[in-house]
Amino acid sequence: MPRIHPLVRDLYKRALIVGKDYPHPEGLDYVRRKWKDALRNPQNCQLVEGGTSSPEMEKEYERILRKAVGKGRYVIREMEGTIQLKKYRTMRRHYGEGV
Amino acid sequence: MRILVPVKRVIDYAIKIRVDPTKGAQGVQLANVKMSMNPFCEIAVEEAIRLKEAGGKAKMKDTEVVAVSIGPKQCSETIRTALAMGADRGIHIETKGDVRGDYIDMQPWGIANLLKGVVEKEDGVDLVILGKQSIDSDCGQTGPLLAGFLNAPQATFAAKVDRDDDGSFTVERETDAGTETIKLNPTSSPAVITCDLRLNTPRYPTMPNIMKAKKKPVQTISLEDMVKELGLNLDDVLAPKNEVVEVYEPPPRKEGEMVESVEELLGKLKEKRLVA
Numbered sequence: 463m464p465r466i467h468p469l470v471r472d473l474y475k476r477a478l479i480v481g482k483d484y485p486h487p488e489g490l491d492y493v494r495r496k497w498k499d500a501l502r503n504p505q506n507c508q509l510v511e512g513g514t515s516s517p518e519m520e521k522e523y524e525r526i527l528r529k530a531v532g533k534g535r536y537v538i539r540e541m542e543g544t545i546q547l548k549k550y551r552t553m554r555r556h557y558g559e560g561v
Numbered sequence: 562m563r564i565l566v567p568v569k570r571v572i573d574y575a576i577k578i579r580v581d582p583t584k585g586a587q588g589v590q591l592a593n594v595k596m597s598m599n600p601f602c603e604i605a606v607e608e609a610i611r612l613k614e615a616g617g618k619a620k621m622k623d624t625e626v627v628a629v630s631i632g633p634k635q636c637s638e639t640i641r642t643a644l645a646m647g648a649d650r651g652i653h654i655e656t657k658g659d660v661r662g663d664y665i666d667m668q669p670w671g672i673a674n675l676l677k678g679v680v681e682k683e684d685g686v687d688l689v690i691l692g693k694q695s696i697d698s699d700c701g702q703t704g705p706l707l708a709g710f711l712n713a714p715q716a717t718f719a720a721k722v723d724r725d726d727d728g729s730f731t732v733e734r735e736t737d738a739g740t741e742t743i744k745l746n747p748t749s750s751p752a753v754i755t756c757d758l759r760l761n762t763p764r765y766p767t768m769p770n771i772m773k774a775k776k777k778p779v780q781t782i783s784l785e786d787m788v789k790e791l792g793l794n795l796d797d798v799l800a801p802k803n804e805v806v807e808v809y810e811p812p813p814r815k816e817g818e819m820v821e822s823v824e825e826l827l828g829k830l831k832e833k834r835l836v837a
Contacts, residue, residue, distance in 0.1 A: 472768075479771065546765060552574060553574065554758060556696075557758060
């Protein structure tokens with residue numbers, strides 16, 4: 463059973479919470495599919511060779527993983543921005559462009 | 562400072578409304594559609610939290626933002642969203658059984674009466690801030706009715722709200738003729754402000770805040786108990802002042818015609834007498 467880092471699990475949960483409101487015709491299914499592919503893609507978190515042999519390597523792994531999680535959280539902030547923008551534009555179209 | 566924010570649970574803005582013509586006035590389909598907080602109510606909650614944060618970290622503890630909602634038990638989710646955005650506590654007036662949360666059963670007159678009762682029960686409310694209208698009924702009446710009941714100073718369609726040091730509010734209103742600036746001086750009653758679209762961009766509730774919101778207190782009181790406590794008549798509150806006669810979908814847009822050239826376009830316009 464492959465181990466999942468708690469930070470990565472937290473990241474995925476955050477993505478699903480935001481994904482519920484994501485403006486895509488497929489909705490949450492699209493978000494889930496894209497996020498699962500992205501999280502499984504080794505290119506998104508390039509761990510160096512050497513394994514967790516020494517404490518220094520473990521620290522290095524942790525550092526690389528946290529950087530990747532940081533990128534993931536950035537993507538979530540962008541998703542929130544898309545949701546806010548779509549909502550604002552739709553409401554503006556429905557309720558008049560105003561002054 | 563205590564700020565009261567009434568919020569409404571409505572069909573999500575992105576959903577295409579379906580009407581079942583056999584159901585007559587109750588025709589709008591509510592079952593299994595996504596419901597969320599009215600976008601104008603989100604703007605009101607955001608403004609309340611900004612007013613709370615405007616005093617700086619030191620004064621934040623002095624301001625309390627209370628979210629109020631009237632509707633079936635799923636309204637508690639809407640209140641939790643408001644709490645996740647930063648409100649401090651919630652009040653849920655729960656309607657039972659077949660009573661819908663929308664215009665068929667709960668109309669602005671009844672809502673404004675209940676909100677007036679909430680304001681009087683909660684001592685020391687300085688401001689009631691709400692959305693200008695809800696996207697399902699589009700009445701835009703609750704704010705002004707509430708201000709009338711409370712004898713309160715009001716400013717509708719607010720595009721900017723500032724709190725001054727003496728406790729009054731300076732509000733810029735968006736009107737068709739331009740922007741109007743009004744100063745509201747709440748003395749014996751709270752100020753009432755309704756929010757327009759351009760007031761702010763509501764924050765998205767992040768997961769840590771959603772977790773924190775689960776611990777914030779929400780007081781649930783049934784509609785019957787609330788009405789008894791306020792000394793109102795349940796029929797007065799629930800009986801619709803306006804009767805919905807018919808609900809129907811707009812006729813579908815007719816397909817457009819494709820034209821090959823400018824001459825053809827001009828010809829067709831002349832045919833339809835749109836161009837001399």
